[in-house]
Amino acid sequence: MIPYSTQTIEQEDLDAVRDVLTSGYLTCGPLIGEFEDNVAAYVGAGFAVGVNSCTSALHLAMIALGVGSGDLVYVSAISFVASSNCALYQGADVEFIDVDKYSGNLDVDYLEKMLIKAKELNRLPKVVVAVHLSGRPVDLERIAKLKAEYGFYLIEDAAHALGAIYHGSRIGSCKYSDITVLSFHPVKIITTAEGGMCLTNDEKLYKTMRKYSSHGIEHDRSCLENKDMPNFYYEMQELGFNYRLSDMQAALGISQLKRIESFLEARRENAKAYEELFKMESDIHTPVADSSDSISSWHLYQIILPDNCRDTIYRTLRERNIGVQIHYLPIYDHPYYQKIGIYEELPGAEYFFAHTLSIPLYPKLKRLDLQLVAASISSLVDKVCHE
Template sequence: MIPYSTQTIEDDDIRAVTSVLHSPYLTCGPKVTEFEEQVASYVGATYAVACNSCTSALHLSMMALGVQKGDLVYVSAVSFVASANCARYLDADVEFMDVNKDTGNLDLNLLEEQLEKAKKNGRLPKVIVAVHLSGRPVDLRRLKVLKDLYGFYILEDAAHALGAIYEEHKIGDCFYSDITVFSFHPVKIITTGEGGMCMTNNETFYNSIRCLSSHGIIHDRDYLIDKSMPNYYYEMQQLGFNYRITDLQAALGISQMGKLDRFLQKRREFARELTELLSQDKNLILPPPDTQDSISSWHLYQVGIPFDKRDEVYTILRKRGIGVQIHYLPIYRHPYYQSLKHYQPLQGAERFFKHTLSMPLYPKMKRLDLQMCAATLLRLIDMER
């Protein structure tokens, strides 16, 4: 089966991990700091905290933003469940934001209407989780205008979007937002096995995330409550977690960061080629190309299938060894969320979910396989007509 995405691991990645196995530190060592500094410098953020997943990075971000029971958090409706679960871990209420029916990305016009209504009802969100679906940047400038009007925090879920560029900003520089999180799961742009990272320019958020990622423990004497104790002393000042990444993973991350631009170039090249091939059939809804102000990382190539045939096309392609995927069932449709309250279906999210298929696309994919996948899809659509 050709997967929709998979990791690219090369000999030097393996050597990087092996060398850590021979070193004194398997965790809490110098590789973690080096990895954090490398990602922060690449995206242009002041602070970074590496975590053992993007899910834990989301959880820590919510805590740093002060989300508590009864607070309201808005989340893009089309995303992986982790984008919303981070609010639920803290017993916050989740509302969903509708998306563009063709791209799955936040619809800022609808969000503005939703916020206006929320203001009238006296219940505005504390945080908005904006998902850069498939690696395509959300319109952050416009979102920031709304943030200034309605007073919420912006948390960018950039699990898909390492290397994406919005205007002259790399996603993750937090120019328009409070915190951005990345994922380094194997299907993502680079991998550390499991892994994630929080990026921010805010020192208070950074200190909070750093402390919570390691049990809520403080070692720095300047911040201890009892400064009279000897050097062995540390304090747990709040209830935190062990969400740390290991040095083994960080070494892999450092090695992968060295290849990031090559990986991105390949993804962009393949995306352009898929668009060129698939544009032969005008019934397919193709993802919009990159523009000067919006350059996707192309984590996913999501194509809209016509004639209500998406499920049929999905099944046939999978039977033929083409590992297409569906991203995603709108989060509010999951039984857990339905058990919380009756979420009304959102039109854009429903349309996007119903017609969209993610085609295989990853850096080490063979060009001939890419062309074969496109040709198979074109033939199928032709037969369905």
């Protein structure tokens, strides 16, 4: 099987994890801070909190921004369910933003229309969650203008986008947003098995996310509510969670981050190779190429196929052991969302979902395999879509 994605593990990763196993700490040791510092320095963010998943990072972001019952959160309609579940955890209401039908990234014109209407109804969102789908940055500058005008907080869901660059800044720098979250799941740009991170330039948000990531416990003597207590004393100030990353995971993350440029370069080269192979295929819509303004991390290579043939092509490729995937069903189409009364049918999201196909893309994808994937898709499109 050629998978749609897979991790890249080398000897140095194995050595790094083995060293932790024989050290004093498996968790709560020094490597977590080192990993946080390295990621923050790489993306250019002020503060980082390493956690056990991007889902946890999204939840902490919602808590830190004070999202609660009665608040409204807007989320890109095409994403993994975690992007909006985090708002539901806090008892907030969710509305979905339609997406561009070719890229799946949120449609800023649509967002603007939602905001104009919401202002009239006096029901503006507290937070907007913008997803950099497949690693392609959304138009942060335009969204930031709307943020300034309508006064919402912005979370960048950069689960796919570590290493991407927007207008000269790395995604994660939080230049335009309050908080950015990352995922280190195995198929992502770097992995810690499970894992994620919250990034921010706001110290108050950072401290809240840090505290809630570990049971709401405060150790810093200067921040204790009860003063003049003995040295062993720490106190639980909020009802937090155990969302901590372990030292084993941090060791893997540190080791992986050292090679991130080679991972990104290999992904870019593979994306260019697909672009070249599909350039004569007028029926296949390929992702927008990188430009000086916007460089993708190429987490996914999502093509758009003609009407009514995606499902057959998906099935046939999988029968041939080519591990294509669909990212994603619009979140509002999941039964849970319908059970809680969210019924939407957003045209961009519907189109994207019905036509998109994620085809294999990862650093170690062999060129011959990539050529086989592209040739299989081209011949299937000729056969299936023109029947």
